[in-house]
Amino acid sequence: MPSVTVPPAIDSDRLWSSLMRMAEVGPSPNGGSRRLAMTPEDVAGRQLLLDWVESLGCTWQRDRAGNLFIHRPGRENHLPAVAMGSHLDTQPLGGRFDGVLGVLAGLEVLRTLADNAITTRRPLSLIVWTNEEGSRFAPAMGGSGVWTGRLDEEAFFSATDSQGISLREAIHACGEGGDLPLGEPELDAYFELHIEQGPVLEEQGHALGIVTGVQGIRWYDLSLRGQSAHAGPTPMTYRRDPLLAATALIQSLKEQVMADPQGAARLTVGDFQVVEPSRNVVPGEVRLQLDLRHTDDKRLAELDAAVERLAGAAAEAEGVELSLQRRWHSPVTPFDDDLIASLRRAADARGLAAPAMMSGAGHDAVHLSHVTPTVMLFVPCRDGISHNEAEYAEPEHCAIGTQLLCDTVLERAERD
Amino acid sequence: MPSVTVPPAIDSDRLWSSLMRMAEVGPSPNGGSRRLAMTPEDVAGRQLLLDWVESLGCTWQRDRAGNLFIHRPGRENHLPAVAMGSHLDTQPLGGRFDGVLGVLAGLEVLRTLADNAITTRRPLSLIVWTNEEGSRFAPAMGGSGVWTGRLDEEAFFSATDSQGISLREAIHACGEGGDLPLGEPELDAYFELHIEQGPVLEEQGHALGIVTGVQGIRWYDLSLRGQSAHAGPTPMTYRRDPLLAATALIQSLKEQVMADPQGAARLTVGDFQVVEPSRNVVPGEVRLQLDLRHTDDKRLAELDAAVERLAGAAAEAEGVELSLQRRWHSPVTPFDDDLIASLRRAADARGLAAPAMMSGAGHDAVHLSHVTPTVMLFVPCRDGISHNEAEYAEPEHCAIGTQLLCDTVLERAERD
Numbered sequence: 001m002p003s004v005t006v007p008p009a010i011d012s013d014r015l016w017s018s019l020m021r022m023a024e025v026g027p028s029p030n031g032g033s034r035r036l037a038m039t040p041e042d043v044a045g046r047q048l049l050l051d052w053v054e055s056l057g058c059t060w061q062r063d064r065a066g067n068l069f070i071h072r073p074g075r076e077n078h079l080p081a082v083a084m085g086s087h088l089d090t091q092p093l094g095g096r097f098d099g100v101l102g103v104l105a106g107l108e109v110l111r112t113l114a115d116n117a118i119t120t121r122r123p124l125s126l127i128v129w130t131n132e133e134g135s136r137f138a139p140a141m142g143g144s145g146v147w148t149g150r151l152d153e154e155a156f157f158s159a160t161d162s163q164g165i166s167l168r169e170a171i172h173a174c175g176e177g178g179d180l181p182l183g184e185p186e187l188d189a190y191f192e193l194h195i196e197q198g199p200v201l202e203e204q205g206h207a208l209g210i211v212t213g214v215q216g217i218r219w220y221d222l223s224l225r226g227q228s229a230h231a232g233p234t235p236m237t238y239r240r241d242p243l244l245a246a247t248a249l250i251q252s253l254k255e256q257v258m259a260d261p262q263g264a265a266r267l268t269v270g271d272f273q274v275v276e277p278s279r280n281v282v283p284g285e286v287r288l289q290l291d292l293r294h295t296d297d298k299r300l301a302e303l304d305a306a307v308e309r310l311a312g313a314a315a316e317a318e319g320v321e322l323s324l325q326r327r328w329h330s331p332v333t334p335f336d337d338d339l340i341a342s343l344r345r346a347a348d349a350r351g352l353a354a355p356a357m358m359s360g361a362g363h364d365a366v367h368l369s370h371v372t373p374t375v376m377l378f379v380p381c382r383d384g385i386s387h388n389e390a391e392y393a394e395p396e397h398c399a400i401g402t403q404l405l406c407d408t409v410l411e412r413a414e415r416d
Numbered sequence: 417m418p419s420v421t422v423p424p425a426i427d428s429d430r431l432w433s434s435l436m437r438m439a440e441v442g443p444s445p446n447g448g449s450r451r452l453a454m455t456p457e458d459v460a461g462r463q464l465l466l467d468w469v470e471s472l473g474c475t476w477q478r479d480r481a482g483n484l485f486i487h488r489p490g491r492e493n494h495l496p497a498v499a500m501g502s503h504l505d506t507q508p509l510g511g512r513f514d515g516v517l518g519v520l521a522g523l524e525v526l527r528t529l530a531d532n533a534i535t536t537r538r539p540l541s542l543i544v545w546t547n548e549e550g551s552r553f554a555p556a557m558g559g560s561g562v563w564t565g566r567l568d569e570e571a572f573f574s575a576t577d578s579q580g581i582s583l584r585e586a587i588h589a590c591g592e593g594g595d596l597p598l599g600e601p602e603l604d605a606y607f608e609l610h611i612e613q614g615p616v617l618e619e620q621g622h623a624l625g626i627v628t629g630v631q632g633i634r635w636y637d638l639s640l641r642g643q644s645a646h647a648g649p650t651p652m653t654y655r656r657d658p659l660l661a662a663t664a665l666i667q668s669l670k671e672q673v674m675a676d677p678q679g680a681a682r683l684t685v686g687d688f689q690v691v692e693p694s695r696n697v698v699p700g701e702v703r704l705q706l707d708l709r710h711t712d713d714k715r716l717a718e719l720d721a722a723v724e725r726l727a728g729a730a731a732e733a734e735g736v737e738l739s740l741q742r743r744w745h746s747p748v749t750p751f752d753d754d755l756i757a758s759l760r761r762a763a764d765a766r767g768l769a770a771p772a773m774m775s776g777a778g779h780d781a782v783h784l785s786h787v788t789p790t791v792m793l794f795v796p797c798r799d800g801i802s803h804n805e806a807e808y809a810e811p812e813h814c815a816i817g818t819q820l821l822c823d824t825v826l827e828r829a830e831r832d
């Protein structure tokens with residue numbers, strides 16, 4: 001028989017002031033945060049959290065990757081813990097909510113239980129994953145990747161930042177490595193609250209989204225090599241211009257993406273570089289990065305074939321050499337049906353309309369879903385802007401998401 | 417009555433060994449040269465030339481811009497001089513012929529006259545223009561620009577390199593400034609021999625081209641600004657992606673250029689940058705540089721209108737903001753008909769097929785043509801490659817160009 005029947009109310013002011021207090025750790029010039037993974041600012045953010053949870057009587061452990069596990073004992077401590085988590089590291093000019101909200105919502109749940117003198121059946125865990133952003137050390141979602149065994153340890157620890165410092169060295173220098181073996185403790189479930197990082201909830205006027213999975217992602221590195229030549233004396237017909245090939249490829253790929261039958265394909269060219277650029281020189285080489293996403297693995301595979309076909313055709317048409325590297329493939333990740341259903345029940349109980357939606361971005365929850373039942377909740381962020389100092393989520397929306405997290409975590413923690 | 421009727425023969429081995437000796441001044445890693453304008457290497461190249469011409473009994477002067485004028489007296493020194501010239505400065509990883517050939521061919525003409533004890537009626541001048549390349553200090557063709565009054569003095573002297581050093585400071589530091597007033601001495605004609613820097617002569621199997629003018633050039637700076645956004649959660653229809661606008665613009669402009677009725681339009685995008693690039697972020701801004709050329713001013717004007725129209729349309733279609741700046745316009749420059757005719761006569765006299773052709777690149781001769789009768793000669797360069805350490809011109813072709821230069825300069829210098 002569950003010890004809690006009416007879920008306790010979280011304290012929305014306390015949640016907001018924790019968010020604002022954390023934002024001051026590593027403040028960025030225009031009101032955001034700068035806590036790059038395994039820098040003194042990142043450590044200071046973790047320390048602030050630890051000060052808070054220690055005053056609640058929680059204990060904590062770290063693993064070799066610097067992942068931080070905060071424990072709140074249950075009535076039956078031999079059972080696997082129900083976990084909440086996200087990350088505290090940020091982009092170089094990052095916002096105050098991306099990742100932070102998921103961690104501090106977890107803190108607010110622990111505080112709410114303490115206020116109400118509630119001890120859950122199963123123990124609870126609040127997890128801070130190392131280097132989710134991937135902006136100092138590639139790839140993103142590294143801490144959860146290595147903990148779940150889905151990212152190679154060597155790839156994780158040997159990744160270097162722009163100064164040539166490895167993540168292994170940075171963890172050591174910060175004193176953030178611990179003894180907990182990778183993959184421990186065993187978890188009963190994993191919940192992650194996050195801002196949407198896109199415009200859909202806001203546009204549709206919803207305060208909450210129930211995330212049923214994460215769309216598939218494919219990353220590519222392309223290089224096109226032609227013949228550098230003087231812009232003046234070289235007739236068009238003599239040229240082998242890799243920039244013209246690259247722009248033709250992007251346009252034809254865009255057409256495919258816009259014609260997607262489900263309207264769900266996404267194409268981003270986040271980087272496009274001319275090697276040794278000069279105003280009056282036909283480029284000898286251009287390099288570009290493609291990010292391609294879809295909620296349907298079959299369509300993503302078709303688009304992947306289109307990348308290869310269209311890149312080959314564009315290169316051939318301009319007489320340039322193509323090198324196409326597939327850098328990352330994260331297939332469509334479905335979340336756990338039982339957890340989705342419990343979020344739906346909790347939303348209904350609170351009278352909240354919460355659309356089911358796919359996550360456009362990868363999150364630590366993608367890796368977690370492969371080792372434990374996992375689900376996510378989204379709250380809107382203003383204008384869909386994220387990875388930006390201007391990132392903003394309404395206090396009311398943060399509170400609603402945190403309340404739903406509290407409700408479902410409590411239900412899960414009491415279950416037989 | 418001319419003092420020379422059969423033109424003397426230049427010494428092709430001497431010319432080649434001078435070219436190879438000059439290439440050793442500021443050698444670049446892969447067999448080219450690195451003599452950036454107004455660096456110690458540039459000064460050393462000029463000094464080597466001065467050592468050579470002083471041994472011929474020539475005198476020299478410099479103006480404030482560092483332009484170097486070498487004088488060979490004639491029989492009637494009150495007459496304006498017949499001038500030959502080009503430049504000794506190179507690209508950062510430059511070739512051994514671009515500019516250098518024109519100067520050392522002029523040296524070879526002076527040496528040939530000395531060998532044959534010929535004194536021309538008019539005095540001769542061999543000119544080394546400052547900063548033709550424009551790679552350390554923009555714009556290109558600066559020394560001839562300021563000397564002819566077509567480039568503003570302030571724009572010339574205040575241009576800074578990537579270290580913030582102004583050309584004024586660099587000329588002073590090198591001790592290359594002189595007393596000769598800008599615009600002096602008065603010239604009777606200006607001849608410039610140059611490598612073609614393109615593939616046409618080589619493809620057509622010609623050793624020589626008679627340059628009837630220089631095509632028109634237009635330079636543009638474009639910036640397109642949209643909204644930076646996360647590549648994952650942002651549906652295509654919500655995006656304002658400046659990179660997609662830029663690639664659409666380039667493709668539509670390319671279509672216009674390829675459909676040119678005269679087949680003479682040229683489009684180069686030498687630089688294309690994403691501001692704050694990141695693999696999984698829709699760019700907030702891209703910047704690009706366009707170089708557009710045509711041998712017909714009317715068509716160039718039509719293409720200029722097309723740039724504005726197509727850029728506006730591409731920006732509107734993606735909902736991004738456009739900033740379009742016209743950076744440079746050099747109209748089509750015709751060379752002097754009499755000098756063209758005398759080159760033709762000289763080529764015929766030597767039994768050389770020499771097609772009339774337009775120059776694709778700007779040269780100091782463009783500026784000179786506005787103050788004195790001017791013409792250029794081209795010799796082929798291997799694979800049309802220039803601005804590159806691999807630049808190469810056959811000794812035989814260098815010799816043929818230099819012989820024609822000698823023949824026509826002598827004819828001009830004797831004329832009534």
Ligand SMILES: NC(=O)NCCC(=O)O
Binds near residue numbers: 140
């Ligand atoms: N949330 C987030 O930015 N994850 C990084 C991976 C991605 O690009 O989706």
Ligand SMILES: NC(=O)NCCC(=O)O
Binds near residue numbers: 232549
């Ligand atoms: N010869 C040469 O490279 N001149 C610079 C101006 C141009 O781009 O044509």
